[in-house]
Amino acid sequence: MTRRVAVTGLGVVDPFEGLGSAAESGEAAEAAGKSSTLRFFNRVAAGESAVRLYTTEDIPRAISVPAVRCAGFSAEARMGRALAGMMERFAQLGFASARDAWADAGLDLPDCSPDPAAAGVAWGTALGGLMAFERGYRDFWQHGRERVSPMSVVLGMNNAAAAHISIQLGLGNSSLTYSVACASAASAIGEAFRQIRDGRAEVMVAGGSDATLAYAVVRAWEALKVLAPGDEASAPGACRPFHPDRAGLVLGEGAAALVLEDWDHAVRRGATIYAELAGYGSNADHSHLVRPSEAGQVLALQAAMSDAELQPADVGYINAHGTATREGDPIEVAALRSVFGQHAEALPVSATKAAHGHMMGATGAVEALLTVLALHTDVLPPTAHLDTVDPACEGVRHIRGQALCGTGARAALSNSFAFGGSNAVLAFKAVQRR
Template identity: 60%
Template sequence: MSQRRVAITGLGLVSPYGGDLADFFTRLTAGESAIGYLLTDDQPRPLSMPFVSCPGFDPDTALGKPLASMMDRFAQLGMAAAFAAWDDCGLPRKADGESRDSWGCAWGTALGGTLAYEKGYRELWQKGKERVSPLAVVLGMNNAANAHISIQLGLGGVSMSHTVACASSAVAIGEAFRRVRSGEATVMLTGGSDVPQAYGVARAWEALRVMAPGDADSSPFACRPFAADRRGLVLGEGGAALVLEDWDHAVARGARIHGEIVGYGTSCDHSHLVKPEAAGQVRALNATLADAGLSADDIDYVNAHGTATAEGDPVEVAALKQVFGERAERLPVSATKSMHGHLLGAAGAIEAIATVLALREQAIPPTAHLDGRLDAACTGVDHVLSGRRGQKLRAALSNSFAFGGSNAVLAFRAVAS
C-alpha cells in the first residue's frame, strides 16, 4: 500500500511568553528566556526554584468555566493548545457534513493529573476531610486531555495517550503521523501537556540532583545546554499541539500548510534508567532518516534534546557526530530548552513546533547563554549561539531522549514556496 504525505496544517500552544505563535518564535529566535522564579507559600518548606510558568493563562477565559472545571491544569493547557491548533488549521470545531469517525487524537503527558491527586492528599491528610471530589478520577487520569479533545472536536477515531517520560509528546506525534501516512486516519490532533509544579513532583526532581539552581535574578539564565558551567535542567508547564492531515485532503480544502512531517524513528537504550547511551540515540536518528527517505546531507538543522545535564549533553553530541560524520561540524544544532525550559511530556511537542517554524520562517533559534561557555565534551557540531535568519533550510530533526532509555526523533521538511 502506498504511503500518503502528511501535512502540518495547524499549530497551537500556550506560550510561556504569553503571546501567539509569531510572538513565540520571534522571542525564541531573539534568544529571550521565558524562565522565571517559582516561590510557593508551602510551609514549612516552600518550593523555590527556576521555573517556566504560563502566568497569562486563564483556563476560564480560554475554555469557559464549565469545561475548565472538569479538567486538571495539564488538561486545561492541552485543550487550549488543541483549540488554538484546530482554529489555526481552519477546520470548524463541530463537524460540518464531513464524517470524523476516522479522525483521532494522540496525546503525550509524563505526569497527567498529578495536581488533582496532590489536592486529594492535602485534603485527606492535612485538612482531615473524609472524602475527595467525585471528579478526582476523571481529573487525574492520564488520558483526560485526549478524551476532552476528542469530545470537544468530535473526533471519532483513536483517542490515546502516551506516557514515555520526556519523549511522551514526540512519540504521540510520531504515532499520529503513522496513522495519517497509512491512511488509517485523515486528520490527527496531536501534541502534549504537563504541569510539574506539584510539590511532590518538584521535590522528586530536586532529589535527582539534575535541577539547575537559581534565584530571582539568575533564573532566566539557569538553563545552559552544552555549556561548561551548566548546572542542570529547568522544569516548566505548558501545552503544545499540531494538526496532522492527509496532504491531498489539506490541498483539496485549500488549507495553509506549515510544513510536512516525513519521518519518525524510535529506539531503547536498554541499558540504564537515567543514563543515556549514544548507541541508542544513533539507532533512533538513523531509523528516522531511513523512514523519511533522507540522507544525513539533507538535514539542515537539529533541535536538540539538550537538557543541560552533565550526562546528557555530551552523549547527544556524540550521537550526532556518529550519524553525520564529517558534516557534523557544519550541522546547525540548538537546544531551545535554554529559553522555554523542559516541559517534560510536552517538550517534544513544543520543540516540534519550534522546528516546524524554523523551516517555515527559514530561521534558526539559538541555544541561549552559551557564548564563550562551550564544554569541550560538546564540541564537533555547529552550535547556534544567536538566532540566524535568511537560512536555506530543507529538512530538520527534533530529538527527544527520555529517562528509561526511550528515544524518539521526528523529521520535518519545508514546503517549497
C-alpha cells in the same frame, strides 16, 4: 499506498504571554496580527528566556527554584468556567493548544470539518492529572478530611486531555495517550503520523501537555539533584545547554499541538502547509533507567532519517533534546557526530529548552512546533545563554547569540530522549516559506 503527511495547524500555550521583557513593546508591535505561535517562536528566536524564579510557601518547606510557568494563561477566559472546572491544569493547557491548532488549520470552518470517523487525537503526557491526586493526599493527611473530591478520578486520569480534545472537537477516530516520560509528546506525534501514513486516519491532532510544578514533583526532582539552581536575578539564565557551567534542567509547564493531515486532503481544501512530517524513529535503550545511551540515540536518529529518506547532507537543523545536564548533553552531541560524520561540524544545532524550560511530556510537541516554524520561516533559533561551548559538546555548529536566517534548510530533526530509555526523533521537510 503510503501517504504523505502535512502539518496544517499549530497551537501553543505561550509561556511568554503576560511575561514582561525589555523587548516586549517592540515585539508586540512587530507581531501585530500574527498568531500566538509565531509570537512565541519570535521570542525564542530572539534568545529570550521565559524562566523565572518560582517560589511557594508550601508546608513543610517552601520551594524556590528557577522554573517556567504559563502565568498569563486563564482557563476560564479561554474556555469558560464550566468546561475549565472539568479539567485539571494539564488538560486545560492541552485542550487550549489543540483548539488553537484546529482553528489555525481552518478545520473549525463548516465546509472544512473532516468526517469524525476519519479524525482522531494522539496526546502525550508524563504526569497527567497528578495535581488532582496531590490535592487529595493533602486533604487526607494535611487537612484531616475524610473524603476527596468525587471529580478526582476524571481530573487525574492521564487520558483526560485526549478525551476532552476528542469530545470538544468531535474526533471519532482513535483517542490515544502516550506516557513515556519526556518522549511522550514526540511519540504521540510520531504515532499519529503513522496513523495517517498507513491510511487509518485523514486528520490527527497530536501533541502533549504537562503541569510539572506540583509540590511533590518539584521536590522529587530536587532530590535527584538535577535541577538548575538560581535566584531572582540569575533565574532567566539558569538553563544553559552545552555550556561549561550548565548545572541542570529547569522544570516548566505548557502544551503544544500539531494538526497532521493527509497531504492530498490538505491540498484539496486549500490548507496552509507549514511543513511535511516525513519520518519518525523510535526505540528503547534497554540499558539503564536514567542514563542516556549514545547507541540508542544513534539508532533513533538513523531510523527517522531512513523513514524520511534523508541523507546526512539533507538535514539543515537539529532541535536537540539538550536538557543542560552534565551527562546528557555530551552524549547527544556524540550521537550527532556519529550519525552525521563529516557533515556534523556544519550542522546547525540548538536546544530551545534554554528559553522554555523542560515541560516533560509536553516538551517534544513544543520543540516540534518550533522546528516546523524554523523551516517555515527559514529562521533557526539559538540556544540562549550559550556564550561558550563546553569542549565535551563540540563537534557540531551550535547556534549561539543570534538566530541563523536564510540558510535554506530543507529538512530538520527534533530529538526527544527520555528516562526509561525511550528515544523518539521526528523528521520534517520544508515545503513553502513564509
